[in-house]
Amino acid sequence: MSLNDFHEHTVLITGASSGIGASFALALAKRGANLILVARRLDRLQQLSAELHEAYGINATPIAQDLASPTAAADLVRSITAAGLTATSLINNAGFATFGSFTTEDPDRLTQELTVDVLTPVRLTSAFLPGFIAAGSGFLINVASMAAYTPTPRMAVYGAAKAFILSFTESLWAETRGTGVTVFALSPGATSSEFNAVVGTDDATAGAKMRSPDQVVATALSHLAKRNPGPSVIDGGTNRITAPLLAFIPRRSTATIMHRMTDPARRATSSASH
Known part of the structure; x- marks a missing residue:
């Protein structure tokens, strides 16, 4: 695929109003793609869509959708169909985390x-991949995380969710080989976005050095352009x-290490020492 x-x-992009999603939108608009931009905040989507259309002449359609709704996917498919649009590629980027002891979290x-x-x-x-395969083209990028590779105490649900996305996508990569569709998981580490603001604490990234959303997207598009890109x-x-x-x-060791790294008391002590 030409970069x-x-x-x-x-390209349908979820979580497109900021961070990695907005960077994907900009990078793809520069390369001529039309876009379907999805997030909860319609005002941000409308502004981004207008800016991309003016700058690059592409069509960018904003759709406000709360992806936490149990019917979000079906509702979004209906909105896209009603707008007379056909998505030829999909980037599942939207996501968020919670931080704290699992037993104290709101179910x-x-x-x-x-x-x-x-x-x-x-x-x-499930809604879009069969159409991509039927057309013999397009791509699916599911955004996982470095959290997929290790236990994540204090973010137990988030880490497990991203481990699911990684395994799910790598399996789809194998299932779709030879179809003309490119499928892979993208795993960023700590990234300068609204992630910590949504979580409510910088402890979620344990003081790690931040990468920029543009760097993350550059990694993804470089992988997409490869002759035979791998599953992640x-x-x-x-x-x-x-x-x-x-x-x-050993998993025992990684769980223990991660528990210490995300301990707010550890970070408070470290900050006080400076």
Whole structure:
């Protein structure tokens, strides 16, 4: 797939109002793709759509949709059909995390988290992937996380959700080989976005050095342009080194290490010492 020409594509991007989703929208608009931009905040989507249309002459359609709704995927498909649009590629980017001891978390909020991070991506994939395969073209990018590669105490549901997305997508990669559709999971690490603001604490990224959304998207598009892209790609050199090494560390040890790294008391002590 040409990295510089997406004129034949209409790409559906969830979580498009900020962060990685907005960076995907900009990068693809520059390369000629038409876009369907989805998030809860219609005002942001409308502004982004107008800016991309003016700058690059592409059509960008904003659709406000709460992806935490149990019927989000079906509602979104209906909205796209009603607008007379056909998505030829899909980026399941929307997601959020909660932070804290599992026993103190709000069960309803956890249900919303699982819906946004797992259920809606699966249902959107089910809705659109058969059409991509029938056309023999297009791509599916599911955004996972470095959290998929290790236990994530204090973000137990988020880490498990991203591990699901990673495994799910890598399985789809194998199932769709030879169809003309490119499928892979993208795993960013700590990224400068609204992630921590939504979580409510910087402890969620344990003080890790941040990558920019544009760097994450550049990694994804470079992987997409490969002659034979693999089932997943990790953003950031340090992350790419770290993830395989985790397989050689006992799970007991990684769970213990991650529990210490995300301990708010540890970070408070570290900040006080400076």
